Amino acid sequence: MKPIVVDAMGGDYAPREVVAGISEFAREVPGVSVALVGDEAALRPLMEEYPVPPETVTVVHAPDTVGMCDDFRTARKKKESSMSVGLEVVKKGEGSAFVSLGNTAAVVGLTHVKWGLLEGVSRAGIAVPMPNGKGFTLAIDLGANVGAKPEHLFGYAVMASVYCEKVFGVESPRVGLLNVGEEHGKGGQAMRELYTMFEKAPVNFQGNAEGGDFFSGKFDVVVCDGFVGNAVLKAAESAADLVMRALKEELGAGMIRKLGALLARNAFRDAKRHMDYSERGGTPLLGVNGICIIGHGRSKAPAFKNAVRIAHQAVKADLNNMITAGMSSVRKEHEKLPAADK
């Protein structure tokens, strides 16, 4: 297997937490090649501090960095950035996957420009596993694009189903279509037509999902436009933070409460972990012509470790060929339909 190429400069805590995460990954999953792309002078000392096996972890030097606030245009101009260089390595066939927990908009834009889309895919989508108390619900699209057309949402459903099955090992993932209510008739004419289209899809379509279903466990996959998904993801994080903040504030009010909080502090830590990004790590950008794992800019070492593990699983599962096959079966189904149904 070609090395998994990691953007060592992407993220608020890069490159230190990247190297620390790769060091953990190498210990837990030995024998997998990883190429760290970034400023070699900065990386080498960190690789002493967080030891990595020299036979599997290599460095590809890239002098420049895409900043967390750079817009796509700026990112695109930085030909020598760790992001640009890393994507080129994979494009040339010298890497099996690309991992960057840096500037999401830049990664999404640059993969499109450098790799293009998979055959049969008309739009890429970010798929994020949301915790649901029992496991995860894969939500797609969480903001790769906005203004998704019916065929894009349809593609998201197929790609996320394949991912859920091949990488998470979920058999026949239950797919929901985000709407304002459960019933078929909800959400206006366009949503009704979409529902009918989804019923014919080669996925296990279970009907409309509501906002609460990102976290309810009723579906394995929830499909929505990137504008909505982006708002939902950020709002849910913010709401969860607010609950935690409110609780902290209330727990500080009085000695007995403070004592209680002290005794129960590990419970808070563990509960927070249920919602925590770093425990999930990376998230796939599905539909681009290569395996790309992105993630939260605030990520620390465990997230990097998990992101590389996810990339590794996706490569082993031959994810993109599975997606291409899925999309091609859609096309064939579509061609069989009478013209009026198209």
Place this chain on the structure above:
Amino acid sequence: MKPIVVDAMGGDYAPREVVAGISEFAREVPGVSVALVGDEAALRPLMEEYPVPPETVTVVHAPDTVGMCDDFRTARKKKESSMSVGLEVVKKGEGSAFVSLGNTAAVVGLTHVKWGLLEGVSRAGIAVPMPNGKGFTLAIDLGANVGAKPEHLFGYAVMASVYCEKVFGVESPRVGLLNVGEEHGKGGQAMRELYTMFEKAPVNFQGNAEGGDFFSGKFDVVVCDGFVGNAVLKAAESAADLVMRALKEELGAGMIRKLGALLARNAFRDAKRHMDYSERGGTPLLGVNGICIIGHGRSKAPAFKNAVRIAHQAVKADLNNMITAGMSSVRKEHEKLPAADK
């Protein structure tokens, strides 16, 4: 002041919790007339149990009820329902406002049919106060309509600003437009045009809001389409529930944690209150030709009390005339613009 008309049969815990709430309201805000609309035989015994002053709280008999799961078509056919009868009372000028925490889709649909829209308003919106740790951010539209056009979002901004100022007493409310990022250029062509339109609005426009800003306190008003708002509201509730559930589960794991949880239990109750609907009560349906307060079907007595209080404040503030004036100033501004800017 004409009585505030209350749908006594709407909501999962109606009519008991409605009457209990009105009883509390009458004690706290004496002298305000309230008309309870519903099955008189069911209401009278409850009015003994939860005493109400007979000089201000009256009953309007309505034999039928709109169920929580009735669709609009079914609701519309029930001419003798508490909802239909209550809306007619206000329409005839015999009531100052209508409060129903019953089936939201039915209330929204029936107010449109029976009352129509306010002059100058092209679409109604549901405005929900979201807790932000310091106070509330008014989010609009949370699902009265889907597929809002630019002029609808523009109207939401004006109506919510007026509401925020006149009912909540917020001076020059800070208005944000929901988008996928903070910067002006985000979200594609349509969002950029909308941004420019909002800059010319007679509101205190502060730029793009992100999903997290429903709960951040950065804005007093956040404007979005009803499809997005609906998904965000439900997802945020669900995420907050999930955090609480995770915490409860973790707090049950081991004796020391259990003891801690016991000592801190009031903190949990108080923190939950920060997020709780019943503490906020009702929410206005802005833009219909009459004051209409709606709310969560799971509401109990405190929510009904607060919903009637909000209706009372809206009537005292002459809310709808203020909105009409606001919309008319928009129209005048619009007419002054060169044709190319329209």
